[in-house]
Amino acid sequence: MKLSRPITVLCMAVFLTGLTGCATSQQHQSASEYIDDTVITTKVKAALFDTHDLSSSGIHVETYHGQVLLSGFVPSASQIQRAIDVVKKVEGVKNVKSSLQVN
Numbered sequence: 001m002k003l004s005r006p007i008t009v010l011c012m013a014v015f016l017t018g019l020t021g022c023a024t025s026q027q028h029q030s031a032s033e034y035i036d037d038t039v040i041t042t043k044v045k046a047a048l049f050d051t052h053d054l055s056s057s058g059i060h061v062e063t064y065h066g067q068v069l070l071s072g073f074v075p076s077a078s079q080i081q082r083a084i085d086v087v088k089k090v091e092g093v094k095n096v097k098s099s100l101q102v103n
Helices: 004-022 031-050 077-088
Strands: 059-064 067-074 095-102
Touching: 031 059, 031 067, 031 077, 067 077, 077 095
Parallel strands: 067 095
Antiparallel strands: 059 067
């Protein structure tokens, strides 16, 4: 009976250590980083919307650590490049990745 308590404590310690070992911090964002990315996303959406020769209604924008991902559909291949060029000029954008497709 005296041995069961230390064994239980040891098992709990091993279990908790295993849980923390499985946690990843690569996807963690601080509040200020999240706000920065939200601001960048808003600026990118505004820049795309304000570009009159670009059909931006089908473009979805996501930002993570200044990396912008464009996805969705546009009417032509030239509009894909136009969207990328517009986004690259937005302050705070570090990189642009496009998954845009021609509709």
